[in-house]
Amino acid sequence: MNAALDTPQDVDPLRDPAMYFNRELSQLDFNFRVLAQARDPQVPLLERLRYLCISCTNLDEFFEIRAATVRHAQDFGVPPGPDGMAPATVLKEIHARAQDLVDAQYRCWNEELRPQLNDVGVRILPRDAWSARQTRWLRDYFRDEILPVLSPLGLDPAHPFPKILNKSLNIVVVLKGKDAFGRAGHLAIVRAPRSLPRIIQIPPEVSGGPTDFVFLSAVLSGFVDELFPGMQVKGAYQFRVTRNSELIVDEEEVENLALALRDELVGRGYLRAMRLEIAEQCPNEIVRTLLVNFDLPENAVYRINGPVNLNRVIQVYDLVQRPDLKYNSFQPRNLRDMDAMFERVAEGDVLLHHPFDSFGPVLELIKQAAEDPNVLAIKQTLYRAGKDSPIVDQLVQAARNGKDVTVVVELRARFDEEANLGLADRLQDAGVQVVYGVVGYKTHAKMLLIVRREGRKLRRYVHLGTGNYHSGTARAYTDFGLITADPDMGNDVDLIFRQLSGLAPAVKLKRLLQSPFTLHAGVLQRIDRETRHARAGKPARIVAKMNALNEPQVIRALYVASQAGVDIDLIVRGACALRPGVPGVSENIRVRSIVGRFLEHHRVYWFANDGDPELFCSSADWLERNLLRRIETGFPVLAPDLAERVREEALVNYLADNVNAWALDADGRYERVRPVGDEMPHSAQGWLLAKICT
Known part of the structure; x- marks a missing residue:
């Protein structure tokens, strides 16, 4: 088109x-x-x-x-x-x-992965593949471990259709006959309690193989007749419903956001249904009954050729200790001179590229701040920190050691709301001043500020990141972190924290760009600057990396820049609303997506600026919500050698990828990028593993 x-x-x-x-x-x-x-x-x-x-x-x-x-x-x-x-x-x-x-997921499972896993001795056994000995063991397991916690519900006028929890495993059972009270059976629902494991490993001495597994759904379906003695089971069909999980709290109408959010979380699992997954062979009349109960249209039914909770097979990855079937392990590079983090950062900025660089220096910086008698105050944002966060441990210790500790906890971090409420309580109990951010704006910025007395002066040390303060994701996501003692950066971060914790007006920052005030305008201004350079006959180029792009003004600015002759490369992992390669409009824009071993997560914006390039790392994608309705930061990498390192590792390197890259065309199709001619294969993440971790 x-x-x-x-x-x-x-x-x-x-x-x-x-x-x-x-x-x-x-x-x-x-x-x-x-x-x-x-x-x-x-x-x-x-x-x-x-x-x-x-x-x-x-x-x-x-x-x-x-x-x-x-x-x-x-x-x-x-x-x-x-x-x-x-x-x-x-x-x-x-x-x-x-x-x-x-359909593609289950073809992959049924025709490729399960048979190939079986060939290497990792067997996930369907019911029709159980041996007599396995069947006996599974029946005993059902009677001893599963049956006592099940509560089947027969559907009749006294027992209407039950509430079904979001993404829970259920079996709808078709019955014939009468029970002990003379009630005629028709349908029953068996809900699998959340306490039951979804993947069951059969002991090697029973199965004959060291790594044999079955789905709980298969065991429930196989022995469901034992729940209904004296009745005939005509069919048993697993199903699962997916519900809306977006919490809506009218923040301007509540006096206590934490209490309101706790109330919302109670009912989250029973919000509006969005999708019904059900066994492929389930009769149409039962499907229609479920659709009526869930108020879903027919096109929201997904008939499944396999377990409805296929994602639960991820447990096999952890249970099977087969290094030959996994990526080679790697050891992230650690920073030298970590015993004296403040002295190390005072000598020059520190750039960390996770997961290739260890997250250890960030943890060590907070730990040393908690123990250092010269540290007076610590301020930090927490969006996703994890359930057992070592950072929270150190913040608690810092408060107990008499430091003034302020933490901005984003309670509305999706699917982490309950965990964040818990860590907020723990921090408050330790004497930490907890702030819940700004009404109407999620605090998504990743900032840490440490105030330290050095001689007669106070010095600010700052960590800014593109990713969360989460040790786990730091091993799985690509992100940048910058630790600096630059006075202007420190002052900017301090002003933002004051704005978040108080009722301060918009502040003028010297180094940082901030949503919802200057980040959106700053990006547009820099795109426009490249456009003006191109119109003046100067070389003009933009390279940006992010997770998603949909903000209309930014897209239009990029189209204008392309029309002016600006050379534009966008590395967008997920959703991209911009249409590249359209003659006369976006022919100078190329879009690629990288999907590899690690989740691509860092955001980097680079502008050529007529030979004086500017580079920003950021917590923000070029999405409407991030640029206009969140608290975000974009921070420059000031040291020329570090800025060049970011450009080389996150931009030049990724544009050269011809192993894990996909190119977006003008019709919305993604095509796999492959080496052309004599080109050598180049994996951006593989190159970083080789460069940094060896």
Whole structure:
């Protein structure tokens, strides 16, 4: 399609809906690229299993959040966005594409991964493959470990259809006959309690193999007749419902956000249904009964050829100790001179590129701050910190040691709300001043400020990052962290913390860009500057890396820059609403996505600036929410050698990837990038592992 040629005469070509991909559908397409990793024979087998599970988990979250948001927009008559698609049309497309994705996931499982795992001795056994000995053991296991905690519910006038928890495993059972009270059986629901393991390992002495597993759903279906003695089980069909999980709290109407959020969390598992997964062979009349109870349309049914909770097979990855079936382990590089972090940072800025660089220096910096008698105050934002966070341990210790500790905890970090409420309570109990951010704006910025007395002066030490203060994700996500004692950076961060904890007005920052005030405008100004350079005949170039892109003003500015001749490369992991490669509009823009061993998470913006380049790392994607409705930061890397390192490692390196890269074309298709001619294969993440970790 040539969108520029199809634009009506009276429509601004840069606002033409044909020039914008739908954000939700683009995000959904990302999971096809994840699934491609599960099908790649060059990837170790258990890692392929992990990618399959990630694609399933991502799809769950997509329905819980993105599809639910579209459904909400439909209900409230929200007009179409820049892409011109009405919410009802988007929902219809979502279900059609998701159906294709689900079909592909189960083909991958049934035809590729399970048979290949079986060939190497890792067997996930379906019911029809159980031996007599395995069946006896599983029946005993069912009677001893499962049956006592089950509470089957027969459906009759006294027992209406029960509430079904979001993403819980359930079996709908078709019965014939009468029970002890003379009640005629028809349908019953068996809910699998959350206390039961979803994957069961059969002992080697029983199975004959060291790594044999079965799904709980298969065991429940296989022995469900024992729950209904004297009745005939005509069929048992597993199902699962996915519900809206987006919490809505009217922050301006509540006096205590934490209490309101606790109340919302109680009911989260029973919000509006968005999708029904059910066994493929389930009779239509039962499916219709479930659809009526869940108030779902027919296109929201996904008939499953396999376990409905396929993502639970991820447990096998941890249970099977087979290094030959996994990626080679690596040891992140650690910083030298970590015993004296303040002296090390005072000598010069420290750049960390996770997971290739250890997260240890960040933990060590906070630990030393907690113990150092010269440290007076610590201020930090926490978005996702993890359940047992060593950072929280050190902040608690710092408060007990008499430091003034302030922590901005974002209670609305999606799916981490309950954990963040818990850590906020723990911090407050230790005497930490806990702030819940700003009404209407999630605090997504990653900032740490330490105030230390050095002689007669106070000095500020700052850590700024593109990723969360989470030791676990620091091993799995690519992110940058900068530790600096630059006075201007420290002053900027201090001003932002004062703004978050008090009622301060918008502040003028010297180094940092900040959402929702200057980051959006700053990005637009720098794109415009490159545009003016190009029009003046000067070399002009923009390279940016992020997780997602949909902000219309930024996209239009990039189109204008492309028309002026600016050379633009965008590395966008997930959703991208910009349409590249359209003649006359975006022919100078290239978009690629990288899907590899680690989740691509750092955001980097680079502008050529007529030979005086500017580089920012940021916590913000170029999304409307991040640029306009969140607290975010974009921070420059001032040291020339470190800025060049970021450019080389996160931009030049990734643009050279021809192993894990996908190129987006003008029609919205992603094509795998492969070596051309005599090109050598180049994996960006592999290159970093070799460069930094060896």
